[in-house]
Amino acid sequence: MTDIERYVRAATRDNTRRSYQAAIEHFEVRWGGFLPATADSIARYLVEHAEQHAVSTLRQRLAALSQWHVSQGFPDPTKAPLVRQVLRGIRTLHPAPPKQAAPLLLQHLQTAVARFEQEALQAQQQHDLATLLRARRDTALLLLGFWRGLRGDELARLRIEHIQAEAGVGLTLFLPRSKGDREALGVQHRTPALKALCPVTAYLQWLEVAGIAHGPVFRKLDRWGNLGQAPLNSNSLVALLRGMLERAGVPAALYSGHSLRRGFATWATANGWELKSLMSYIGWKDAKSALRYIDAAQRFGDLAVLPSGQERSLIP
Structure with missing residues (x-):
């Protein structure tokens, strides 16, 4: 690992890095997506997981895909109007209260x-x-x-x-x-x-x-x-x-x-x-x-x- 890579790695929290890696693996390996991705493929990915995952989880997956494309020098397909509209539709059709930890009494x-x-x-x-x-x-x-x-x-x-x-x-x-x-x-x-x-x-x-x-x-x-x-x-x-x-x-x-x-x-x-x-x-x-x-x-x-x-x- 070069000094540049070491400092770049240090700029991201360990938990964030692990969750991003898991999200990329889910998109590529488990779902069968290709990187770099298109806005259409990401929209289909969201639709196929809309009933399985909370919107917060889907947002985290999009953040990981966005970070991968930007870091690799590709246009970011997660910012496309189609992707944003699909995510908004999922939030409308599958509302769910946010999960919160119970406060320790x-x-x-x-x-x-x-x-x-x-x-x-x-x-x-x-x-x-x-x-x-x-x-x-x-x-x-x-x-x-x-x-x-x-x-x-x-x-x-x-x-x-x-x-x-x-x-x-x-x-x-x-x-x-x-x-x-x-x-x-x-x-x-x-x-x-x-x-x-x-x-x-x-x-x-x-x-x-x-x-x-x-x-x-x-x-x-x-x-x-x-x-x-x-x-x-x-x-x-x-x-x-x-x-x-x-x-x-x-x-x-x-x-x-x-x-x-x-x-x-x-x-x-x-x-x-x-x-x-x-x-x-x-x-x-x-x-x-x-x-x-x-x-x-x-x-x-x-x-x-x-x-x-x-x-x-x-x-x-």
């Missing part, structure tokens, strides 16, 4: 953290390092992901050298890459120490018991408590999160990697955060992005009947 967060703390105390008494490591890692992952409103892939890519934490004060973390950072300048976030469910305390306790001072923050643990060197795979976070919550006796089937982020946004709205403050804290660039994460029931204030455990009180 504060009650469920408290339940899980209490369970993990109990596991940690018992593990210390029994000198069970494997259980202690798992309890401390899972607590830190949940609390940092929730209170910082991080995406799953951002949690997986956190590095110790990019975080400064001080007990009782707060922590500052730097993300070299994130979805909203279009200029790839990196973003810096701050999180305060809290009186309860504190992400700063949980993070420092995890580093102490794991004995790590550099590299990925969150890593794989095998059943014997062996701590890996590589970061958690972002694609495995959903299964990991659900497993953690199930271990704590929390119903986890509806939760995904975005549940932590949406859970914080819902909690913040219920506790009176203004939209502008929430956008600044999370890092959203526009209100439309923010509103997708906020539970609509919260906008009705005290008149709304919220699910059990979704308190309006400021817990920390």
